[in-house]
Amino acid sequence: MADTRVTLCGITLDNPVIPASGTFGYGYEFAKLYDINCLGTFSFKGTTVLPRFGNPTPRIAETxxxxxxxVGLQNPGxxxxxxYELPRLKEVFFKPVIANISGFSIDEYVQIAAVLDKEVQVGWIELNVSCPNVHGGGAAFGTTPDSAARVTGAVRRVTKKPLIVKLSPNVxxxxxxxxxxxxxxxxxxSLINTLLGMRIDIKKRSPLLANKTGGLSGRAIFPVALRMVYQVYEAVRIPIIGMGGVAGTEDVLEMMLAGATAVGIGSANLVDPFICRDIINSLPAEMDKYGISRLSDIIGGAH
Amino acid sequence: MTQSDLTILSNREIATSVYEMKLGGNTISIARPGQFIDLKLDGFFLRRPFSVCDLENDVLTIIYKVVGRGTEHMSSLTAGSVLDALIGLGNGYETSTSGASPLLIGGGAGVPPLFMLAKALVSQGKSVTAVLGFNTAEDVFYKGEFEGICSRVIITTADGSCGIRGLVTDALTEAGDYSYVYTCGPEQMLKAVWSKINTSGQFSFEERMGCGFGACMGCSCETLCGAKRICSDGPVLYKEEIKWPTPA
Incomplete structure (x- = not known):
């Protein structure tokens, strides 16, 4: 019997599959489609101190x-x-969830983390220091070792929950x-967030997105994400949640071999809302195919 | 919402660059006119949303205009091909508020969902008037189909080559009295209709979408009732809640 369990910061997950922040809302939308308790866990929509509408539309483009x-971190605050969101989630999801948070100052990160530290549903706090779509916040903290350390250290002091830092590839x-x-x-x-990109409308001779630039995700970025997970695995001793372009069961295995303990699935959810469930269901057969009996054995196996 | 594999039954050009595609399969989750489906196309990352034009005995009709590579690819598909579809998306039109003589106003690619709506309203015994606007005579489609079910159909074209010369709003006087308005079309048209009608109504909006089912927040708009997702809280908004963006 294939053992798909992995342990992320002392909490055991039934499997490494984690819908990534911003592609899974606060979970209950997907709970209408399938029983989301099959997931390892998921990372909820990036949350800020105050409600945000985000950027003007159009804010989606195909590549x-x-x-x-x-999108620019639309969330209810x-x-x-x-x-509202956590009580609704509690009715359909019985596992600890990853709280993804973002701020425009170190104080804001600290403020949200301190409040969410008291929520029993929250298993981990994930600091988004890598959103490419908001100005004066988000990614600004993730671009240098110094500023990333300052946010991490400040939040560390206000929460005992496991602290995940989500990094930008734009460094x-x-x-x-x-x-x-x-x-x-x-x-x-956790890495990687989206890569900064752009499209231009030829007829209008202007950027396709109202924000001009946006974050690139999807199949195109998988090799970049895999390479960065591989590099970070060699630099740190703490676990990695690998993400970026993952869209199939073999991608999950590749990410784990590169060094990921758990694997985030992002924009693939937007194209196929059942993909996380389907990947989880196919994991045992795929493990058999490659002679893997315990999934956690392959973490970092490509090094 | 459900996922369904739909088989193309026919795919034909019915006006310049405008195609009618009939699809067969399980359509059980489509509950209302004004809802849409989201099609996965080989070689394209994001799905493409299309409003449901008609639904009869599990045969679903969509009408699309070729505007880019995705729709160009669609126009080349032939009967027998199977498409992965998410169906029953969006809130759709509420027909119980229409009164006895609703007015339907459609512009170009916004005309299709009004056909299924017209059929639903007529089946409830209502007297339906449709004003359908196009750029020119060659763009006109489904005139006969609407005439087959509506009490009255008024066509407008911007160049006057078919029906009344001008915009849909230029035909409002001609349309006479009405109890309620249902509309779908480009945003500029919706705004013009919104400012000229003297009843309440429901407006169907279009926006670039990521997922089509409420997960990504890509298509959000601000309304007087807070932020709404066009794909899942819409695409139909009530006249009273619409907040038009202020020009930049």
Whole structure:
């Protein structure tokens, strides 16, 4: 019997499959489609102190083998997440969830983390220091080892929950930033967020997205994500959630061989809403095919 | 919403660059006119949303205009091909609010969902008037189909080559009294209709979508009742809740 379990910061997951933040809302939309308790866990929609509408539309564009989004962290704000979204989620999801949070200052990250630290449904807190679509926040904290460490260290002081830092690929030295977050008290690293990209409308001679640029995700970025997970695995001792372009069971195995303990699935959910369930169902057969009896054995196996 | 493999029964050009595609398969989750389906096309990452034009005995009709590579690819598909579809998406039109003599106003690619709506309203014993606007005579489609079921059909074309010369709003006087308005079309048209009608109504919007079922927040718009997702809280909004974007 194939053992698909992995342990992420002391919490055992039934399998490594985790819908990534921003592609799974607060979960209950997908619970109408299938029993989401089959998931390892999921990372909820990036949450900020105040409600945000996000950027003007159009904020979605197709690309070769992928897509751009410039949603800009639309969310109802942390108070509504606690009073409305989490209680609704509790009715359909019985596992600890990853709380993905974002801020425009270190104080904001600290403020949200301190509040979510008290929520029993929250198993991990994931700091998004890598959103490419908001100005004056998000990615600004994830671009240098120093600023990433400062946010991580400040949040570390207000929560005992496992702390994940989600990194941007739009940097020169991702391993250095990961190392710096580890030293500042991070319990795990997730990567990669989207790659900064753009499309132009030829007829209008102007950028297709109202925000001009957006984050590239989808199949196109899988090799980039895999390479960065591989590099970060060699730089840190804490677990990695690998993500970026994962769309099938073999991608999950590749990510784990590169060094991921768990694997995020993002924009593939938007094209095939059942993909996480289907990947989980096919994991045992795929493990058999490659002679894997315990999935956790292959983490970092390609090094 | 359900996933369904739909088989193409026919795919034919019915006006310049405008195609009618009939699809067969399980369509059980389509509950209302004004809902849409989201088709996966080989070689394209995102699905393509299309409003349901007609649904009769598990035969679903969509009408699409070739505007890019995705729809160009669709126009080359032949009967027998199978398409992966998410169906029963969006809120659709509510017909109980229509009163006895609703007015349907459609513009170009916004005309198709009004056909299934017209059939539903007529089956409820209502007297339906349709105003359908196009750019030119060669763009006109489904005139006969609407005439077959509506009490009255008024065509407008921007160049006057068919019906009344002008925009759909130029035909409002001609349309006479009406109890309620249902409309679908480009945003500029919706805004013009919104400012000229003297009853309540329901407006179907279009936006670039990521998923089509409420997960990605890609197609959100601001309304007087808070942020709404065009794909899952819409595409139909009530006249009273619409908040038009202020020009940049």
């Amino acid at each position: 070769p083998s992928g897509m751009l989004n410039a 942390v108070d509504a997440v606690i009073s 020169a030295d991702i391993a250095g930033i990961a190392k710096s977050c580890e030293c500042a008290g991070a319990d795990a690293i």
